[in-house]
Amino acid sequence: MTFLAIDVGNTRLKWALYDAHRPGAALLAHGAEFLDHIDRLAEGSWAQLPAPAKMLGCVVAGDAVKRRVQDQMELWDVAAQWVVSSAQEAGVTNGYDYPSRLGSDRWVAMIGARHHVLAQGPARPIVVVMVGTAVTVECIDTEGRFLGGLILPGHGIMLRALEAGTAGLHVPTGEVRLFPTNTSDALTSGGTYAIAGAVERMVQHVKAHCGAEPACVMTGGAGWKMAPSMTRPFELVDNLIFDGLLEIAARRFG
Ligand SMILES: Nc1ncnc2c1ncn2[C@@H]1O[C@H](COP(=O)(O)OP(=O)(O)OP(=O)(O)O)[C@@H](O)[C@H]1O
Ligand SMILES: CC(C)(CO)[C@@H](O)C(=O)NCCC(=O)O
Numbered sequence: 001m002t003f004l005a006i007d008v009g010n011t012r013l014k015w016a017l018y019d020a021h022r023p024g025a026a027l028l029a030h031g032a033e034f035l036d037h038i039d040r041l042a043e044g045s046w047a048q049l050p051a052p053a054k055m056l057g058c059v060v061a062g063d064a065v066k067r068r069v070q071d072q073m074e075l076w077d078v079a080a081q082w083v084v085s086s087a088q089e090a091g092v093t094n095g096y097d098y099p100s101r102l103g104s105d106r107w108v109a110m111i112g113a114r115h116h117v118l119a120q121g122p123a124r125p126i127v128v129v130m131v132g133t134a135v136t137v138e139c140i141d142t143e144g145r146f147l148g149g150l151i152l153p154g155h156g157i158m159l160r161a162l163e164a165g166t167a168g169l170h171v172p173t174g175e176v177r178l179f180p181t182n183t184s185d186a187l188t189s190g191g192t193y194a195i196a197g198a199v200e201r202m203v204q205h206v207k208a209h210c211g212a213e214p215a216c217v218m219t220g221g222a223g224w225k226m227a228p229s230m231t232r233p234f235e236l237v238d239n240l241i242f243d244g245l246l247e248i249a250a251r252r253f254g
């Protein structure tokens, strides 16, 4: 029972084919395409894949992009199913004022993180950081309730905003330094520590609110770049969105 998981992000579509729709299933193939290039998936990297029996995805890119993905999926006889953030799913409850307005990537990643942490031991609060085009920093309490989260610009957006909004900042990417002494390093370090600082605040809020040390997990393509600059240890998890989609699929598809 092959299973196709799809994460349509702000910049790229990421997909993974598994041999079953359950946590721990074997990964058969995976890939990523910039959103501009997704119309070539059916004749490109999907052409040689075994047909998926089930599919589940999450999409933050809007209905037009979702339809373009579904067009590519016509290659197979499989129904497209997309996760919509709800009040409760797979053991996580949603504390957002309007649960369906929570980005489904955030919701699915939190479900992945909750089960990832439960698989390691007793339940504890979690801080989930997703580093992509945008950065999100979520808090889940010991009972699996999403208490709230932060949204901030990703590194690329921060640098482009500074380039666009200042008179004379156009420099190549630099290094993260404690005391940057050139413009490139100052910009790169500023962006990195802006993210690390926001995350540190959330960890403090969680400790104060929940009275326990949270498990700290980080995911997203740029996670490995952030990890050395964090104020405390973060476990890097390859793709919490795919982990979450497997958890949800196991419950929905039986
Ligand atoms: N040195 C860095 N430190 C932190 N973040 C960085 C760094 N360099 C690039 N990034 C960020 O990482 C992002 C790429 O991460 P990732 O591959 O997960 O994103 P994506 O797949 O393009 O995003 P999305 O899932 O939203 O489509 C870039 O958009 C940029 O904001
Ligand atoms: C915050 C992003 C852009 C992160 O990818 C996405 O989850 C999104 O568009 N969310 C909708 C708004 C919200 O989550 O409150």
Ligand SMILES: [K+]
Pocket: 008, 009, 010, 105, 132, 133
């Ligand atoms: K994303």
